[in-house]
Amino acid sequence: MIQLLAFYLFATIVCLSGALTILSRNPVHSVLWLILAFFNAAGLMVLVGAEFIAMLLVIVYVGAVAVLFLFVVMMLDIDFTELRAGVMKYAAVGALLALALVAEIIVAVGAWSAGKLALGRRLAPVQDGVPNIEAIGQLLYTRYLFVFEGAGLVLLVAMIGAIVLTYRKRSDVRPQNVGRQNARRAKDATRNMNPAVGQGMDL
């Protein structure tokens, strides 16, 4: 019973916030609705037992992608009224895309009701009762350890490359030196002076 209640709760909020994402006039609000939609979609995933995808949704989509959207929307000075001006011009293309999407949904539902796809040779079928995060971990860190480490090296190269190609030492800026800041003591930085009235003082 509680599952059914949770499902309808999450599903309603996903649909509502999805609609509000495209309907709200303020783009920042749109992104915030999108984040809400992601959170509730994650809830739906937990309900069907795909907790790994749920965590991916929250960590990758909410944590990184949506926040990136938010930054872009807030930092770029986009005139949205101007963007909306061309809506009618592209209405036909949009309708076509929507049609394609509807057709895909119909085919997908048809295929789903026709039964499961038989996968040729599954290397590691998941046993019953193993949570899917554990199942992925078992494969990733044993059987595919070699490729996993390789992928790590690819990311390392990407990081080195970004630094090699863009980093340059600049002499015209004054960067923060945390060590020096912390080593500075109050008695080095301030002096107590007692200037006589009417006289200036050397600093």
Added chain:
Amino acid sequence: MSYSMQLMMTLPELVLAAGSIVLMLVAAWGGQASTKLVSWASVALLAGAGIALAGPSSTGGVAFGGLYRADAFATFAKVVIYAAAAVSILVAPKFFQRTSGEDLRPEYPVLILLSTVGMGMMVSAGDLLSLYVGLELQSLSAYILASFMRRDTRSAEAGLKYFVLGALASGILLYGISLVYGFAGTTLFEGIADAYRAGTGGSQHTGLLFGLVFVFAGLAFKISAVPFHMWTPDVYEGAPTPVTAYFASAPKVAAVAMAVRVAVDAMGPAILEWRQIVIFASLASIIFGAVAAIGQTNIKRLLAYSSINNVGFALIGLAAGGEEGVASVLVYMAIYVVMTIGSFLVVLQMRDEQGEQVETIASLSGMSRTRPGLALALAIFMFSLAGIPPLLGFFAKLGVFIAAMHSGLIAFATVGAAASTIGAFYYLKIVKTMYFDEPAPAFAGKTDLVEGGLIAISAVVISPIGWLVFGALGTWSLVAAKALF
């Protein structure tokens, strides 16, 4: 099999990966002053990885459930790759100092090491997954190396062009891989071979064929075979010369070895299907590489077309198939690497009084009088690339032609041999420029001891003295080829 045993099989990659991470830290703290230390340490690491190859990593074992093959084929390719990588590290510091006026940054050897790890993964891949990850590791490092002289617009252009086109090729390859996986149901080479063995009787045959075509298109890009060669001249011309020497040697060997392994190991039962693709790419590369090189005035572009041309000849051996064909490809690539690296080392010596690199072919005029030793070495490399006996380049070409004849591709071998005479024209034109034209201003600067030594060694290996090692090379390549069958 125990985990430690599996890790022992990947020891060469482990040595290089761990070493490059440590050297990265040395570079981060040491700054530019540490370049020399990092360079020599990298060469030592490559030598260490080469020694590690003698251990469990050449026993023919399979590690990580088939993801990694530690066989003689991979060992052969890795020895060539490590040697070529070491040379391109050794010659770099002086070049960068001359052309950009500042010391080479220590990330250069580290990136070469990391891309060598990727190449090791490529040539010992037993699964499309490890093949792709290795390929990306190698390519990503190569994109960065191409634009390593970031203040030089040509270098930046080369990097950008390589990156965009390389990403496209990776996409094509990945699409092919996904089709093969979808229709074969596995990414393991053995399983894919089983799926192809079912042949036209199998219900998945059409899908598998599409996958095969896309995979070969992606591979052809990586080995720069026509019609996927367009990036090669621009990238080779724009990239810093030591990097170009590297591109033309180690990654090319790795890509060819990877293509051979995919063709024979994974798609061996479909040889009649992929042979058509390989024969077309091979003839197109030989003819186009030769014809397009004739009009070139820049020596680096010319060598780029020469590398396209040479890949065409290596593909003749692949089209022949069988142990003999694979062995001839390996011998061809080993000899090609020595000739190419030698030629690029001579190009490194071409510089004017200000220390700027000169790249025009016209500036080679009369070099036989101003720099007789260098001219002789370049003449040896050019004669060898043209395939003129008694130099080793001739025997490399002979090997692939004989392999093609033995597998009944007589018309194909004949056309290839005839087309190799077109290529001879532009190689001989360089020799003529050096020996018979009026002298141009002599190149300034002395040849560095290391570079001069490497040029001399390459020239001696290619010359008839190289016959001494040729027999051993042939035996070893046969052992390596046997590992695939």
